Amino acid sequence: MSRAQGHGELMLRRRATLCAALAICLYAPLASHAKPVDFSREVKPILARRCFSCHGPQTQEGGLRLDGREAAVAALESGLLAIVPGDSAGSELLARVTAEDESLRMPPEGKGLSGREVDVLRRWIDEGAAYQKHWAFVAPVKQEPPAIAGDLQSWVRTPIDAFVLAQLEANRLQPAPRADKRTLCRRAYFDLTGLPPTEEELAEFLSDESPDAWERLIDKLLASPHYGERWGRHWLDLVRFAETNSFERDGAKPNAWKYRDYVIRSFNDDKPYDQFVREQLAGDELDQVTRDSIIATGYYRLGIWDDEPADAVQSRSDELDDLIATTSQAFLGLTVGCARCHDHKIDPIPQRDYYGLAAFLADVTAYGDRGDQTGNNQWDLSSPEEAARRRALREQVELVEREKTSMEEVGVKRMEAPDQRRSETHEREALLSEKLQDYLNESERAQYQQTLGRLEAARRELQELGEPESALALAKCDAQPAPTHLNVRGNPHVPGDVVEPRFPQLFGAATPTIAAAPAGARSAGRRKVLADWIASKDNLLTSRVIANRIWQHHFGRGIVRSANNFGELGDAPTHPELLDWLAVWLTEHDWKLKPLHRLIMTSSAYQMSSQADEGALAVDPLNDHLWRFDMRRLGAEELRDATLAASGRLNRALYGPSFYPQMSEEVLATQSMPGNGWGQSTAEEQSRRSVYVFVKRSLLTPLLTAFDFPDVDASCEARFNTTQPGQALSLLNGEFANEQARHLAERVRAEAGDQPREQVARAIEITLGRPATEAEIADGLGLMQQLAEEHGREPQEALRYWCLVALNQNEFLYLD
Numbered sequence: 092m093s094r095a096q097g098h099g100e101l102m103l104r105r106r107a108t109l110c111a112a113l114a115i116c117l118y119a120p121l122a123s124h125a126k127p128v129d130f131s132r133e134v135k136p137i138l139a140r141r142c143f144s145c146h147g148p149q150t151q152e153g154g155l156r157l158d159g160r161e162a163a164v165a166a167l168e169s170g171l172l173a174i175v176p177g178d179s180a181g182s183e184l185l186a187r188v189t190a191e192d193e194s195l196r197m198p199p200e201g202k203g204l205s206g207r208e209v210d211v212l213r214r215w216i217d218e219g220a221a222y223q224k225h226w227a228f229v230a231p232v233k234q235e236p237p238a239i240a241g242d243l244q245s246w247v248r249t250p251i252d253a254f255v256l257a258q259l260e261a262n263r264l265q266p267a268p269r270a271d272k273r274t275l276c277r278r279a280y281f282d283l284t285g286l287p288p289t290e291e292e293l294a295e296f297l298s299d300e301s302p303d304a305w306e307r308l309i310d311k312l313l314a315s316p317h318y319g320e321r322w323g324r325h326w327l328d329l330v331r332f333a334e335t336n337s338f339e340r341d342g343a344k345p346n347a348w349k350y351r352d353y354v355i356r357s358f359n360d361d362k363p364y365d366q367f368v369r370e371q372l373a374g375d376e377l378d379q380v381t382r383d384s385i386i387a388t389g390y391y392r393l394g395i396w397d398d399e400p401a402d403a404v405q406s407r408s409d410e411l412d413d414l415i416a417t418t419s420q421a422f423l424g425l426t427v428g429c430a431r432c433h434d435h436k437i438d439p440i441p442q443r444d445y446y447g448l449a450a451f452l453a454d455v456t457a458y459g460d461r462g463d464q465t466g467n468n469q470w471d472l473s474s475p476e477e478a479a480r481r482r483a484l485r486e487q488v489e490l491v492e493r494e495k496t497s498m499e500e501v502g503v504k505r506m507e508a509p510d511q512r513r514s515e516t517h518e519r520e521a522l523l524s525e526k527l528q529d530y531l532n533e534s535e536r537a538q539y540q541q542t543l544g545r546l547e548a549a550r551r552e553l554q555e556l557g558e559p560e561s562a563l564a565l566a567k568c569d570a571q572p573a574p575t576h577l578n579v580r581g582n583p584h585v586p587g588d589v590v591e592p593r594f595p596q597l598f599g600a601a602t603p604t605i606a607a608a609p610a611g612a613r614s615a616g617r618r619k620v621l622a623d624w625i626a627s628k629d630n631l632l633t634s635r636v637i638a639n640r641i642w643q644h645h646f647g648r649g650i651v652r653s654a655n656n657f658g659e660l661g662d663a664p665t666h667p668e669l670l671d672w673l674a675v676w677l678t679e680h681d682w683k684l685k686p687l688h689r690l691i692m693t694s695s696a697y698q699m700s701s702q703a704d705e706g707a708l709a710v711d712p713l714n715d716h717l718w719r720f721d722m723r724r725l726g727a728e729e730l731r732d733a734t735l736a737a738s739g740r741l742n743r744a745l746y747g748p749s750f751y752p753q754m755s756e757e758v759l760a761t762q763s764m765p766g767n768g769w770g771q772s773t774a775e776e777q778s779r780r781s782v783y784v785f786v787k788r789s790l791l792t793p794l795l796t797a798f799d800f801p802d803v804d805a806s807c808e809a810r811f812n813t814t815q816p817g818q819a820l821s822l823l824n825g826e827f828a829n830e831q832a833r834h835l836a837e838r839v840r841a842e843a844g845d846q847p848r849e850q851v852a853r854a855i856e857i858t859l860g861r862p863a864t865e866a867e868i869a870d871g872l873g874l875m876q877q878l879a880e881e882h883g884r885e886p887q888e889a890l891r892y893w894c895l896v897a898l899n900q901n902e903f904l905y906l907d
Contacts, residue, residue: 126261128215131226132663137208139437139659141198149436160222179216188212226667227424227657228439228597230631233675234668251694254669255717264707267719270700272297274907275305277860279692281725281906282645283312285321285780286741287733293860309692313685316745319359320782322684324728325644326354328810329421329655330371330393333786333803334749336458337395339763341789345469346563350389351782352746357383363682364637365626368422372622375565376614385470388565392468395788395804396458407457408583413805414455415448420806422625424636424657427595432581438658439597446577447593453572454615455565470564477556484553491546498539499523502530568614571607592617594624598631628678632657638673639664641684643809645691647721655808665715701907724812724905727798728781731827734898735778737858738834742778749785750776752792755826762789797821822899832895836887839894847875850890858897871896 128134138157139147146155155173156162164174167183175181187197188204196203204212215221236253239246246266247253259266270278276296280288288296296308312318334347357367367387369377374384394413400406416428429435430445456467471478503514506526513522528536576586594600603624608615625633636657643649650670653661664670673687680686691697701722714721725733735741750772759766769790784792788803797817801807822828835854843853851871855863863871874896875889884892897903 127218128211129226129667130215130221130223131229132667133211134215135223135225135659136661136663137204137211141204141208143437145198147437148434160220163222164220174216174220176220177217179213182216185209185213185216225438225659226664227632227635227661230629231635231671231674233672233679236672246695249690249694250672251669251691252696254666254672255694255696258666258716259718262710262716264710264716264718265704266695267699267702267704269695269698270720270907273861274700275698276308278720278906279308279312281729282692283309283321283688284315284317285324285726285729285732285782286317287736287860289736290856290860305698306689306693309689313688316359317743317780319355319357320745320780322358322644323351323355324782325640326358327351327782328801328807329640330390330417331803331806332393333788335768335787335789336398337788337804338397338399340398341762341768341787342398342464343768344392344563345465346561347389347393348747348749348783349386349562350393351749353383353386353389355746355782358684361683361685364677364684365628365633365682368626368633369619369622372418372422372625373619375568376616376619376622382472385472385564386562388470389563391455391565392458392563394458398459398461398464404583408578410457411449411452411455414452415445417806418452419448420655420808422636423630423632424639424651424655424661425595425632426656426658426660431578435658437660440595443577443590444593444595446575446590448595448621450575450590450592451617451621453575454568454570454617456567456569467567468563468565469561470566472560472562478559481553481556481559484549484556487549488546488553491542491549495539495542495546498531498535498542499527501535502527505530565614570612570615572615592620600624628682634674634678634682635670637684638677638687639670641687642670642673642691645688645697646717647723648809653808655806666717720907722905722907724798724814726810727795727800730798730904731781731794733903734828734831737898737903738831739838740778740831740834741780742775744779747783749783750779751785752777752794753826754790754792758790758793794821794825794827819899823895828898829891829895832898833891835894835898836891839890840887845886847872847886847890851875851893854890854894854897858894858903859900 142157144150145152146157148156148158151162154165154168157173164172164176167173171183173182173184179185184197187195188209190196198204236250237257239253239256243256243260243266246256256266273293276288276293280286280292296304299307301307332347332351334344335341336344357370370384370387371390374380374387377384391414394410394417396410397406412428412431415431416426419425419427425438425440426435427440427445427448429438430440430442432442434441459465459467471481473481502523503511506514510522510526513519527539531539574589575591577588577590579585579587591602592605593602603620605615605617605620624630628634635651636654639649639651640654643654650664650666651657651662652665656662676690677684677687696717697720699718699720701720703719707718711718732741751770752772754769756765759769768787770785781795784795786803791800791803797815798821799811799813801810835857839850839853839857843849848868851868852863854871855861855867871893874893875886878884878889878892879886
């Protein structure tokens, strides 16, 4: 290509860029340009997601590197400038992302940048192309809520509303009207308890005309023991709670349910979140160790575990990696696990930081081994005196058994070769009973009998103590762990430099000095240092991450949608100042979560309806600016529990061992050993809330998985929200749905009598919490008549089908 041709092509690109920029200016909301572009929250996420794979720390195609300003504004291999600060029209970056020619447009694969993304880049370059530190790696600052003037000033009930409304006004959007009382009541019950209000509870709220009726309803629900069941389940998703180990045998984790109950109790008691964090990470190392703090360390035992690994060293490394990944994502919102094999590709997390975190966890023993699958993970919860006595007796039994075996071997060695070989088989005890006395002298026989007596006495005393109460926990630690090495390319068989415990460098925290544990210590004392750092109010991320999670479960998505990833590849916060305000507010209020729920739910933002507006949908179709409340489908557990509540079969008993739902033979056959490890529960137990369902990794409950119950092998930040045929099949043809429809029909007949009209209306009242309309009554009567006349169904069976229809209505399945 000649210089003239190249210049002509360049001019054409410039014109295309200018045209694209003009179009964006014409169609973008004018008020949104009032504030300068925020690099860390608006620009960096675009570059990280769309550009860094080819123009980042690892690869710089064409000589372009965009993760730092100095390299970004430098001349390219072609001599062009990707970014000319203050001149977007002269910047090759803008020309490429707006090029109509697919061979020139960047990024080369996938969809091109959206108009909004192009506009952000253009304005950023025109404003000088300043680079800033990633927003999440800067300490949160509690800014004053924006001042609101004008007609909507009365809309501001809490500081939350000021932040939301300021952003709405900047984008020329209006908040949706307040939802009606019935909608709000149903919303509050499901959000805080995971259950629908009963008819009596709904009627009580609807008839309450006092000005603080809403606030008193929230306080009542926060005090309900069902609050912990609902919000505890959210936490269990994060820590990949399950009650089995996975892999082929998928053996049970004894007493895992006690960790689940600890989580539920902690939420019900409104345990400060920083204490909740410390108990799980270092409950056995705290200044005051309690029953709860011991059970909390079951956190370390929840992951998958291979009881017969092909490579024991690799398996142990994988187990630690699972802990690092889960801990960093759940508590810090960081994907530190990405630095296992090399420096993190995007975030400033070098490989050494990964192994620095691993060093904190070095005293965490493996879950178990084939020879002892409980010793490391079952903690004796007896009194210290009783536990010490039991431990001493067990040691005595083991010692005397060794003495007994040694004495037996004296006689075995005197036997003929065939009997010696027999002693090494399952016939050993029979052989000893028949012949041992013949091969011991008189003194040896007397000593052997004395040993048997000592063994029997120790066993009897141990038996009289009874089996201890145990909990899944960090029962054994390695107080003097081996040095932690940086594994070359993540390979544990190629250890590199020794790495001491250290916090990730991006936090700017000093490297801790941790003295070696004294002789006789139970643990290394490192995890308490890690827990104190994570639970500190000065940590950049901890309060932000949990505040975002609370917001997420009230509004359906977080202020940061990638709730487990606040790094540079995560989503930018939609309301950054609000998130920081909430994070600081939480620490100022002693890390208590219930007041945060109350603050959020008393805001006008939370009380908006889900009513759509065509203009707002055109400007903000994803509702990023929060101009309305998002409708959502009930979650898997909510749906099952609401169905049981409607049928009148819900068992509201709290806590205790998990129950086993009824499984079909076809489902059980999907296991490697069909039916293995799946128990039988009574009908009453099977009617308990879904949080108490036994979670077997190789046999998740089909009804729950159809409605997006998460994968329990890894931390789940947010469940999928799908609509797929299996859901309709489960609710129309599934055994559970049809059984509950039968119970609902029995309830309806008992409460409404034998008149079909009253029966049809009553089914609607129970399931939807409102009077039936004439159209609904006509539909129900028509269906029941058709079933009787065309299909020969008895009245009670026809009513069951109508009840099944009622349980399948969108109004029952969805929450406004």
